[in-house]
Structure formats: structure tokens, C-alpha cells
Amino acid sequence: MIRKLCAEALGTFTLVFGGCGAAVLAAGVPEVGIGFAGVALAFGLTVLTMVYAVGPISGGHFNPAVSFGLAIAGRFGWADLIPYWIAQIVGGAAGAAVLYLIASGAPDWVAGGFASNGYGALSPGGYGIVAALVAEIVLTAFFLIVILGATHTTAPVGFAPLAIGLSLTLIHLISIPVTNTSVNPARSTAAALFAETGAMGQLWLFWIAPLVGAAIGAAIWVGLLERGTEPDIAGESR
Numbered sequence: 001m002i003r004k005l006c007a008e009a010l011g012t013f014t015l016v017f018g019g020c021g022a023a024v025l026a027a028g029v030p031e032v033g034i035g036f037a038g039v040a041l042a043f044g045l046t047v048l049t050m051v052y053a054v055g056p057i058s059g060g061h062f063n064p065a066v067s068f069g070l071a072i073a074g075r076f077g078w079a080d081l082i083p084y085w086i087a088q089i090v091g092g093a094a095g096a097a098v099l100y101l102i103a104s105g106a107p108d109w110v111a112g113g114f115a116s117n118g119y120g121a122l123s124p125g126g127y128g129i130v131a132a133l134v135a136e137i138v139l140t141a142f143f144l145i146v147i148l149g150a151t152h153t154t155a156p157v158g159f160a161p162l163a164i165g166l167s168l169t170l171i172h173l174i175s176i177p178v179t180n181t182s183v184n185p186a187r188s189t190a191a192a193l194f195a196e197t198g199a200m201g202q203l204w205l206f207w208i209a210p211l212v213g214a215a216i217g218a219a220i221w222v223g224l225l226e227r228g229t230e231p232d233i234a235g236e237s238r
Contacts, residue, residue, distance in 0.1 A: 048165025
């Protein structure tokens with residue numbers, strides 16, 4: 001279990017440091033900034049690489065909502081849920097702390113939103129609370145369905161990290177303008193800890209919505225997609 005928790009902490013550290021780091025350090029650089037698309041790709045690449053690196057140890061969740069959804073789907077033990085959540089939160093916070101230490105070395109730097117998530121005045125596009133809730137719930141549900149499908153016994157072996165990383169990239173491309181994209185309570189918590197806005201006051205939404213979305217995604221997979229639909233050969237329908 002210690003190895004699993006260390007792997008989860010390291011993976012979440014990398015996700016926050018890499019994804020939020022791209023947003024804080026590189027997205028807005030004049031003339032050469034990577035923009036929203038670059039940030040989306042950074043989040044996807046961190047998950048893709050770390051699932052390959054430490055997924056065989058811990059399962060490569062790096063996200064409390066993913067752990068929750070996998071538990072609902074019967075792929076993860078309920079007894080391990082809280083320890084995984086703690087490791088993910090600690091790892092994410094450590095990633096944000098290292099990022100803050102680096103970013104604060106720039107002249108005249110201010111933390112501002114620090115890649116935190118938000119709605120209303122804290123939304124990049126000014127989207128309201130309902131839009132934020134719907135986006136986070138729907139996209140987290142989509143993420144869980146991809147994870148459950150890509151890791152199913154009938155899925156092509158060895159390609160799950162690619163599908164998971166690319167789906168997270170797609171999720172960010174859709175929702176960065178809405179909420180700055182969470183679908184991950186640990187990532188949201190880590191950024192909110194260092195933001196100089198009201199992000200901490202809106203953090204509740206970025207726990208509730210991803211957890212609800214994860215539960216919906218797991219229920220859809222187990223109730224509608226998994227039972228009685230497994231093909232004899234991956235990719236071949238009955």
C-alpha cells in the first residue's frame with residue numbers, strides 16, 4: 001500500500017506541476033505562449049506518461065473522482081478510497097508548492113488565479129455556476145466511461161494510457177473557457193491553495209461536480225455498456 005500511495009502522490013504531483021505549470025509559466029508568454037491548446041495538451045501528456053510510468057503500481061488514478069468512480073464500478077476497493085484521496089491531495093499540493101516556488105522567482109510576478117478553477121468572475125469566459133456544474137459533471141462522466149472502457153479486459157492491451165491522456169486533452173480543449181477545467185478535485189484543491197482570488201470559496205463545486213460525474217459515468221458503464229456487451233475479440237461487436 002505504501003508503494004501505491006507514493007505512486008498516486010507522485011502522479012498527482014506531476015499532473016499539477018505539469019498541467020498547471022504550463023498554464024502559469026507558459027500559456028501567456030508574449031508571442032511564444034502555448035495558449036489554451038498547449039495547456040490542454042500538457043494535462044493530457046502528464047496523465048499519459050505517468051499512467052505508463054506508475055500505473056502498474058497504483059492503477060494510475062491521480063484523481064479522487066476517478067478513484068470514486070472506479071470503486072462504484074467495482075474496479076477499486078472502498079477501503080482504499082480515503083488513503084488514495086489523501087495521497088492525491090498531498091501530491092497535488094506539493095506539485096503546486098513547487099510550481100509556486102518557481103513562478104515566484106520571476107520579476108513582478110503575482111499569483112493571481114494560479115490556474116485555479118472557478119465560475120462567474122473566476123471563469124475564464126465568465127460562465128455562471130449552472131454552466132460550470134453541467135460541464136464538470138458531464139465531462140467527468142465522459143472521462144470515467146473512457147477509463148472504464150479503455151481498461152476493460154476486452155480493450156486492446158497497452159493502449160489505455162493513450163486513450164485516457166487524449167480524452168483528458170479533449171476535455172480541457174472543451175472546458176478551459178468554462179471553468180479552467182477541473183474534473184479532478186485534487187488538482188482544484190492544489191491550485192486554490194495558492195490562488196490570490198476567491199478560488200477557495202468556490203472549491204466546493206470542483207469536489208461535488210466531479211464526484212457526481214464520476215458516479216454517473218460509472219453507473220452508465222456498469223448499467224448500460226458493460227453487462228452482456230463484451231465482444232469475443234476487442235473491437236469486434238456481436
